[in-house]
Amino acid sequence: MTETVTKHERNLSALIHASTFSKFFIPFGNFIVPLVLWTANKKEYEFVDHNGKQALNFQISLLLYSIILGLISIPFFFGFLPNIFDFEHFGFLRLNNFNNLNIHFDSDDFRFGTWLLPIGITGLLQGALFVVNIVYTILATIRTNDGQTFEYPITIKFIK
Template identity: 25%
Template sequence: MTDEQPQPAVLDSPSPDARRWAMFAHLAGFAGYLFPFVGNLIAPLLVWQLKKDSDPFVDDQGKEALNFQISVSLAAILSFMLMVVLVGFVLIAVVVAGAVVLMIIAAIKVNEGKAYRYPFCWRIIK
């Protein structure tokens, strides 16, 4: 008898359909620019709820996109409150620019079939 360590399961690459829906979940955050404070939360939530049962990759990335949009919304609210002392104007610009860049990076990565984790994200939904 040998003491062999079990090998990790080899994960298959997500299907093109799963990659597409995961990409839509990340890009859905741009709806917040059309409908401020609700679009960026509702759109990823809808994509995730509609497609989470179709593929584990879509479920994982839908939760990640929604958690990121919740974090961005909280940061934006804090920035608006800090506009009273003027520092909020700079902070909101940083939040918006960072969110745009990170959503595009996430969409590109998941379209390549790689799971993406946002930095500085509060993961409320597990």
């Protein structure tokens, strides 16, 4: 594929990868801008088609991983707020005696180590995803501008 790649194809492919940084200026720009560039040129250039799929699959995969990490941290976040269930306002106090179940949250059960460690780990993983996104997008931009094919790591192939 790299022998017949023109300068225009290489520049367009590099632009698709670099356009994922538009998320810092436009909400969901990391999906919208590469998608527009890719769909406008995918039938004309095979190299652009391959790189557009790679960029979009990588961005969708990172979004999915980020959502999963956020969902994992939600129970630990509520552990940080143990007194939310002690208010009479929401009727949670009456739940304490429902079918003789003891649903009492004691603030002594929620020490810093209990909720801080999982939230800290998921926060570090979110930061790692951010760094992976920056580093591999720059690598993809450079490699495709040189005419090489690039495969992102940890990518789920949503678009084939």
